[in-house]
Amino acid sequence: MNRRRLRPDEEELWRKVTDKTERLHPEKPFHPDDFVTTPPQQQRTRASFEVTPAPIKSQKYKPSTSINLSPSIVDQVAAQPVQMDRKAFTQMKRGKLKPEGKLDLHGMTTDRAHPALTRFILSAQSQGKRLVLVVTGKGKNRDDDGPIPVRFGVLRHQVPQWLSMPPLSSVVMQVSQANVRHGGGGAYYVYLRRNR
Structure with missing residues (x-):
């Protein structure tokens, strides 16, 4: 050879x-x-x-903290099509509609928060409520950078996913980030379907 x-x-x-x-x-x-x-x-x-690689001396190494190719949760929620009345949606986004109920998930683990959210949403819908507020908090920075990456604001990322899965998906019409007067990035408006 x-x-x-x-x-x-x-x-x-x-x-x-x-x-x-x-x-x-x-x-x-x-x-x-x-x-x-x-x-x-x-x-x-x-x-x-x-392929001839570039010399190593000419390459500048810049360590990156993390690369996340998926869109942020704010972008995912904002990208959902509007399924409710457009005028009511605009008023809700501006904080002009007052939520009829509120659930605060601050300090809860995902094991406690998921059942609490399910109970709250199903109960609110059975009572005829249309707009409720779910407060997740924005999340906090973690001091320990372990080998397994942890999302910033776990409940903030999980709540929209839980709301889009059964049994809540049949009850929830629209999910939107709350206005600043109702919690901003740490809360969600959940607009419910009419109880039939």
Whole structure:
């Protein structure tokens, strides 16, 4: 098998590696060409190509804190189509409609918050209420950066998902982030369907 010759920078790197190691078989002669596996230029097929990486010295490494490709919960809630009366929706977003009930989930774990939310929404709908406020809080920064990433404001992210799943999905007509006078980013307006 024909093999290509090492470039000078590759040879230098290989020599640095071999200088720091001991040979398993010192009796065998050493040739740097014995360790190259790329075929020569003339034997390459049309589909193959060679990519030469940029020198490491020219690359600037900037550590990133985290990369989240999914849209934020605020964007997801805002992107939902309006299913209620447009005029009432506008008034609700401006904080002009007063919520008929309020559930505060501050300090609860997800295990306690999910059943409490389900009870509250189903109870409010059975009482004929149309607009309720669910306060989740904005979440707090965690001091420990462990190996497993934890979302900022767990309940804030979970509540819209819970509201879109059965049994609540059949009761909830619209979910929207609350106006600043009712909690802003730490609360949601939940507009309920009429009880039939």
